[in-house]
Amino acid sequence: MTTRQAVILVGGKGTRLGALASTTPKPLMAIDGDTVFLDALLLEIIRHGFDDILLLAGHLHDSVLERYQGRSIRGASVRIVVESTPVGTAGALKNAAHLLDPVFLLANGDTLFDINLRRLSAGLEKRPDVLGVLALRRESNATRYGSVKLEDGYVVAFHEKERGSGPASINAGVGVFRREILTFVESVPCSIESDVYPRLATARAILGEELEGYFIDIGTPESLDKARRDLAGRRRPAVFFDRDGVLNRDAGYCHRVEDLEWIPGAVEAIRCVNESGAFAIVVSNQAGVARGLFRGADIDRFHAAMSAQLAAAGAHIDAFYFCPYHPDAVDAEWRHTDHPDRKPNPGMILRASSEWPIDMGASLLVGDKESDMEAARRAGIRGRLFPGGDLYASIRWEIERIAAHCARARS
Known part of the structure; x- marks a missing residue:
């Protein structure tokens, strides 16, 4: 069965952006004219055939509702789930459990990794023994992100950010997962990155695939400026x-x-x-x-x-x-x-x-x-x-x- 649902986490506070994120959710940062970062991310996801979009909103959710509630974008429907109190990224996913398909794409709303997303979903279909496939990217300096350790295709460990950590594979903020990952959410608040993924790694229940492609994380003012330079007017053959x-x-x-x-x-x-x-x-x-x-x-x-x-x-x-x-x-x-x-x-x-x-x-x-x-x-x-x-x-x-x-x- 073709994976058609994409779940996007758009509830973060954008602390590192400081005053820039005081009135605007991080994924709604302007990129070019009326285009915001989430618009660019949605285009990438929808063009791969994901036509059921769930936005999991929290911080400044009214702005997300105003821009996307009830919209159809290139034939894809958009629904928004708002958390009543902050429960972390995994808590937000559990809050939307009643809407989740058996298999879904999961993406951070503040990162864009220009890869063939269907490669991830096809990879999961071939491996019924695991609960997810996470896209990884090789970085020359992983200090900002932390690193991911692979063994025989399995993610076996996530390492915290370390100054001067050098080249390593990082979590690129997108993967395809089975709904059963919710069984690893033991209590809320709960973080997908800090709590769920490490548990999946310990259980050898998550694969990682290192891929090449344009990558941007708009978590800092410098990277936001870079996204604006890179994505404004961007075209591809x-x-x-x-x-x-x-x-x-x-x-x-x-x-x-x-x-x-x-x-x-x-x-x-x-x-x-x-x-x-x-x-x-x-x-x-x-x-x-x-x-x-x-x-x-x-x-x-x-x-x-x-x-x-x-x-x-x-x-x-x-x-x-x-x-x-x-x-x-x-x-x-x-x-x-x-x-x-x-x-x-x-x-x-x-x-x-x-x-x-x-x-x-x-x-x-x-x-x-x-x-x-x-x-x-x-x-x-x-x-x-x-x-x-x-x-x-x-x-x-x-x-x-x-x-x-x-x-x-x-x-």
Whole structure:
């Protein structure tokens, strides 16, 4: 079952920020214009397919309620749980026990780690013997954070902050957990970091995975300023994929879930795009709607099945775009002589670029038809014709090129 819930801790007091946090919750610190840090974090989480968001609020919770209560963000619903008295991060999680899914993503609202989050959820699904997988990051100086000790993939110890501690793995503030971790909350107030995680480590019930990616913790005025410099106007490349014949076998007007068959190397290619730091976006002509063979709802179900299978493999598509229009449509609703979204027109690509922070100059479209290549040309991006065979093998060097671009942008 695909993990869809994300729980975000937004109740901290932000003591180290001093006067900056006296009237504003730390996750709601302004980053760029009207954008606050939590907006940027939510975008990262939601684009991975987590569409049930729980914000656990405490300190200055009215500001959180005012900004997010009842909102839908890119199709994800947002709910807020307010603690009546301070009970610590683990206490806040226990306070929301009645709303928790069996498995959920857990993130600190004041840190952002730009990684493939689906890698964590897929890792937990393969290990029923543990209760969580925690994302770790290697730091050259772990003095500020404390360190985490790994043995054979298990987290076995958490060490307190020590001056001059040198390079070490740190807790990067995000992980995927089973609801049963609440059994390790013996009393409140209780801290996840100081109380629950060490108990999980002692029980060998938590895994750690050391990952690379942009990381920021806005706990100090200096790091908040850095986040503002780094995240303001931040864009990333996109790999646009045609669908039928590139990602899945083209059996002719594919729309039935039972007919979904992946092209060899397609799942690996998508996962590697995810790992590179780029967006993975599908842009597909779907004339079967215009011809009356199926409906838009059938395409949505097909895409949902693709997303579920990708999630199980530790991968995701950030967005699906499809064009149902055709000059020979049987229904006038879908009849159009030259719809701007229908490839070789670039409408879907341009629409995605207006809806997502995409670096078009570094982006790529992978397709199996000359109409795909023409759409890429009209959109001003590179096109890569897929001749068949193994998709990952065919575009591996392109993905590596994009990964190198993203790494330079993060440094």
